[in-house]
Amino acid sequence: GAGVSQSPSNKVTEKGKDVELRCDPISGHTALYWYRQSLGQGLEFLIYFQGNSAPDKSGLPSDRFSAERTGGSVSTLTIQRTQQEDSAVYLCASSPRTIFYNEQFFGPGTRLTVL
Amino acid sequence: GESVGLHLPTLSVQEGDNSIINCAYSNSASDYFIWYKQESGKGPQFIIDIRSNMDKRQGQRVTVLLNKTVKHLSLQIAATQPGDSAVYFCAEIRLSSGSARQLTFGSGTQLTVLP
Numbered sequence: 001g002a003g004v005s006q007s008p009s010n011k012v013t014e015k016g017k018d019v020e021l022r023c024d025p026i027s028g029h030t031a032l033y034w035y036r037q038s039l040g041q042g043l044e045f046l047i048y049f050q051g052n053s054a055p056d057k058s059g060l061p062s063d064r065f066s067a068e069r070t071g072g073s074v075s076t077l078t079i080q081r082t083q084q085e086d087s088a089v090y091l092c093a094s095s096p097r098t099i100f101y102n103e104q105f106f107g108p109g110t111r112l113t114v115l
Numbered sequence: 116g117e118s119v120g121l122h123l124p125t126l127s128v129q130e131g132d133n134s135i136i137n138c139a140y141s142n143s144a145s146d147y148f149i150w151y152k153q154e155s156g157k158g159p160q161f162i163i164d165i166r167s168n169m170d171k172r173q174g175q176r177v178t179v180l181l182n183k184t185v186k187h188l189s190l191q192i193a194a195t196q197p198g199d200s201a202v203y204f205c206a207e208i209r210l211s212s213g214s215a216r217q218l219t220f221g222s223g224t225q226l227t228v229l230p
Binding site (some may be wrong): 003093101105106107108 | 133156157158159161162204206218219220221222223
């Protein structure tokens with residue numbers, strides 16, 4: 001079946017512009033995560049959505065970052081007034097279960113370059 | 116602070132040999148440990164996990180060992196193949212009610228399989 005998809009695959013923007021990154025999770029998955037991966041680094045947790053609960057935003061690095069998940073499915077990560085340090089690969093993952101740990105399925109990521 | 120990290124950033128092995136990738140962690144409250152494989156340009160892919168109350172778990176060609184005494188985790192890949200070339204991340208997850216099923220990742224080890 002279809003996996004997690006993300007768009008665009010690559011995004012080049014100028015410093016100060018806003019960008020929106022999209023994630024389509026696997027159908028039926030209730031949990032959705034956003035991570036950021038800088039060059040040669042591990043994954044940095046950003047935000048977590050679980051069903052209709054309030055999202056866990058504890059990983060967002062600044063108030064320029066926000067995310068929403070509409071209808072419990074598609075999610076959009078928005079970065080306002082982008083800075084060069086925002087350049088990274090942004091990964092989305094979804095997971096099927098709500099209570100117990102379960103495997104996270106990752107999308108291919110969006111590579112963001114801020115000039 | 117708490118962290119999950121790897122001993123070596125790169126590892127080269129001959130095709131057919133066994134590979135051992137190591138990881139150290141500092142948080143004793145972790146419930147699960149997971150190994151992910153990330154090929155170039157792709158999102159991380161789950162390989163195997165182990166509960167914190169286990170010492171060993173085997174999968175297909177892979178074995179994960181957990182030593183809680185020294186807070187050390189390893190991934191062993193038997194008969195390494197060219198397709199195993201990738202970055203390998205260890206991650207830990209803590210289950211707690213009302214908060215995100217976060218994954219904390221190490222920085223990754225680049226495994227290169229030599230012909």
